[in-house]
Amino acid sequence: MSTVRRTQQERSAATRAKLLEAAYASLLERGYGATTVGEVQQRAGVARGTLLHHFPTRGSLMAGVVEDVVERRLRVLTAPGPDAGSAAASWGEMVDLVWDELRQPPFAVALELWVAARTDPDLRQALLPLQERIYGTVHRSVTRLAGDDHPRAPMLVQFTIDLLTGSHLAGILRPRAGTSAVVEAWKVAVQELARREA
Template identity: 40%
Template structure:
């Protein structure tokens, strides 16, 4: 029941945003009584904070699964960048984005979202370094990895407004070429 409530919360965050997500709608979507929902999560913030934790785990698992599927060889950098672009334009990212915006003006939500997002950011950075075979002890490499993550987050944000997948693919293709050129002398063994 708890898992159904959390999944329903994430779905509604994607579909209706934070303001449009209510405990009543979550109960209906999850197929549980309002009393059962209140037993597990007495307030909307209790529900959303639990959903943030659930979403953090889900985002990490999805990213790790995508990294595990990456090809080896010459097209790996492009595959890494495209995988990150897909991850940061997914519905799960849209739900996280809703929580970021809501947390900006809600201290209780910020207290829950902030540390979890820092953890997600560190893990995404670590996975990206490993996937690219980047040696961060070399000057500028850490910044290139972080620029990559900032780029895909920004493109993910843009995708919430309009379908710009063709533009995103072109930008990511060019960025992958830049990364290959810049990281070539700084690669660690994969």
């Protein structure tokens, strides 16, 4: 039985993916401050030279993680839109989609990177264009779910993302009583706000 040998390009891509996975796991478990080049090297089980070949600096490694996190968040958020002629999802389903995504690990890692980027100019430069990409994609995905033709959809989607992000962040250190009631109340409110004028 012959073994299929991977090309150099395939091996390189696999090593890069392993390094990004190790950095992602470290950010999730230990935070930005503890996610050093040495920590990622040890988690990935590669030689230091191998890591430096793919990511010469910590900044370049974190930039790679930013791109990876964008892809992870989009996998959670990008729900197939309604088929032509079918009814749009309810506003309550749209609220659930956003709320569920905010409580997934990719958002926690993104939060680590956003906070670090406030004082790290290189990370901020890497994060800015990707942030615009994810915001744009989130808006399009969620707006499509709610119904592209609704005149208030962009505004209500923005309200939903901002309100739920704030509610989630307020409970990061300790879960707050009443947060689920806020989410349920917003479902009712957004349905009312979305009602078309006669």
